[in-house]
Amino acid sequence: MERTMRMVLPFTKLRSALAGALLAATALVAPAEAQQAQRPIRLVLNVGLQVLDPIAGPSFVTRNFAYMVFDTLVSMDSQGRFRPQMLDNWRTSDDGLTWTFTLRDGLEFSDGAPVTAEDCVASLRRWGQRDSLGRRLMAATQEMRVVDAKTFVLQLSRPFGLVLEALGKPSVQVPFIMPARIAANTPPTTPVTEVVGSGPFLFLRDQWIPGERTVFVRNPRYRPRDEPADGLAGGKVPRAERVEFINMGDPGLRAAAIQAGEVDYLEYAPIDYIRNFQRNRNLVLSRARGGAEIAGGLSINHRQPPFDNVQVRRAVQQIMSRADIIAAEGVPPEFSQPDCQSVYVCGTFYASETGTEPMRTTSIERARELLRQSGYNGERVVFLQPGDSALINPIGLVMIDRLRQAGFNLDVQTSDWSSHASRWIQHRPLDQGGWSLIPVIYTGFDLGNPLTNPGIGYNCTGNQPWGYCNEAMTPVIERFEREANAERRREIAGELQRMSIEQANFPISGQFASAAVWRAELRGVIDFGFPVMWNLERAAR
Known part of the structure; x- marks a missing residue:
């Protein structure tokens, strides 16, 4: 059947x-x-x-x-359901391991070439090397094969309960479809030079x-x-x-x-x-609201000192006074949720209070004590401040002040977001243009699933700027991937939230609607x- x-x-x-x-x-x-x-x-x-x-x-x-300029195979509607977009239909085998996808008729790229199954496979392979959820889908995939011009098969090697969630991922990084001649010949970390979409x-x-x-x-x-x-x-x-x-x-x-x-x-x-x-x-x-709301946070470079030390990262977590940081934005009360401690964003499916104890009461005094215990000795910390962002700049200024109060030796470098973003994705030492901390914002669409959450989904992948790796988290993520039952996935998501907060992978600075x-x-x-x-x-x- x-x-x-x-x-x-x-x-x-x-x-x-x-x-x-x-x-x-x-x-x-x-x-x-x-x-x-x-x-x-x-x-x-x-x-x-x-x-x-x-x-x-x-x-x-x-x-x-x-x-x-681009389109997707699957899209999320206003109720959070995943529906065919470029696809006419999909079929799944009874064991859930074989997915057959068929494109709609008449799809064309902007250069006049028809959209084919080959384009879809090449685009998904490129995306799957870069995106957290995409990488995990590809790791569970035995093969993707083209059947004909409009049809391709995704053959899983093991159960993966989030195939549609991956293909319909609404925010960064989205599996947009490009021509195979571009997707197959451009490394995922190298920007394409030709913009051709459907x-x-x-x-x-x-x-x-x-x-x-x-x-x-x-x-x-x-x-x-x-x-x-x-x-x-x-x-x-x-x-x-x-x-x-x-x-x-x-x-x-x-x-x-x-x-x-x-x-x-x-x-x-x-x-x-x-x-x-x-x-x-x-x-x-x-x-x-809900997934559309924003949570600020601090991206930490786990790859180099002092933030390869968990005690130092926990000190950063303790400077995150959500009420003070959100107040810096000037958000009216009805637009903010300073009491939300979930890394998934309150109002989304996986949000819970599991493991949030370290975030319930934060203080500069506790941050100072953690720094003392860590052996931190005033090493330079490069803080990239996006001065042109009306949303990030205010929360970054509060973070800078509180980090200094805690005892961090900050080298604050202010520039536009785009310039900082290009540095953010590079793995360079500090004396060669590297970085230590950068304030960022994400929506609930990005944070709301463990496999897309930046404090969980990139664990031990060596991908993206984060660089964190908690070996104990890996089998829990794998359990989440395999689980088809949504309620059981919710329980596992709570366990992952606890582990992420314990390791201070990505300290959250507060949730608000912008x-x-x-x-x-x-x-x-x-x-x-x-x-x-x-x-x-x-x-x-």
């Missing part, structure tokens, strides 16, 4: 005052003839786009870019200003699914003729621009302006937790 699934106040004066700055910085002031319903939809990203490859670049901005929009490379502006137009070759759009699933209809991603580093400028109608959508609403936005009938704030905001005249907005540009259009005035 086989089972088959188918599936506020007028801003006239403010606008006038800022018009020159907007024009000079981002060329946002449109000519009079562009003031139509079809003028470009402009999205302001949290940081500028530098890396175009969603497999090589583990950042939200690259993920946002990739959803415009997604709803086309990337205009000749108009790209790295870190400043990215331009897309509708992809005439794209064939959306017939069913309505639902989260990341369903019909991805590109209704806007042109979309622009732009970078505006100053939060006040962002707030002024969206209130004046110079931009249409902010990936993250500047927190200091949320109350004003709530009173402005021309603006809409995102209501997505709402997106968009102009009320936009229609078809999908409130998913990060910007989705298909199905989106501006109402005619």
